[in-house]
Amino acid sequence: MPMESSSTAAGSARRTSSRSVLIGQIVLAVLGAYVVITSLSLGLWTSLGPGPGLFPFAMGALLALLSVIWFFQERSEATETAEPVDGGLVLAVVLSLLILASVMNLLGFQVSMFLFLLYHLRIRSHRTWPSSLIISLAGSVGVFYAFYYGLNVALPTALLLPLTLIGL
Structure with a gap:
């Protein structure tokens, strides 16, 4: 019986960790999308070359893309314990x-x-x-x-x- 309660505790710790990670992934993906959308109003290109919105657009798209990649990587991993922080x-x-x-x-x-x-x-x-x-x-x-x-x-x-x- 004690074995079941310890495995249940580990499972709930994993769910708590996954929930916080999921919230972080969503926040970063939404932030990236927001930066992409607002950078479009600045203009990506001018007649002289790159516009003021090009760099924020690229960084926002990269942030959103990496957040989505992180989401799928987290779902494919089978680990149940987080690495300790030094x-x-x-x-x-x-x-x-x-x-x-x-x-x-x-x-x-x-x-x-x-x-x-x-x-x-x-x-x-x-x-x-x-x-x-x-x-x-x-x-x-x-x-x-x-x-x-x-x-x-x-x-x-x-x-x-x-x-x-x-x-x-």
Whole structure:
């Protein structure tokens, strides 16, 4: 008899989890559809090229599509237990993002993003030093120059005098 009650408890936990996941899938699909519909009024294309509604349209369609794919993936899985969440990892990511946001204007995008990526790649993920340095450089300096020169989007530069003197 106790076995039946424990299996019933596991089944109800699964139903509760599935209900919350289903609500999340519906909310994201509706949000994606809303973004698609409202982006149409902005115009997808102009005589000069892509219009202001093209990017929101693409992102809304992608969000709705991925929500539908997620729905079908959840229905095809036979697992009954959810994977445990690593609270330490979540805390480390949230705290490092808060630190990144707080030092970005002082250190600039390049230095702060380099340190952020290096922390997550080398210390949290235990990657080798060469791969951590290469990926951190590409993700900080490379992205900075891609945005600055390729997209004409200014990212924060350093306010500290030694860093500004060397162009960071």
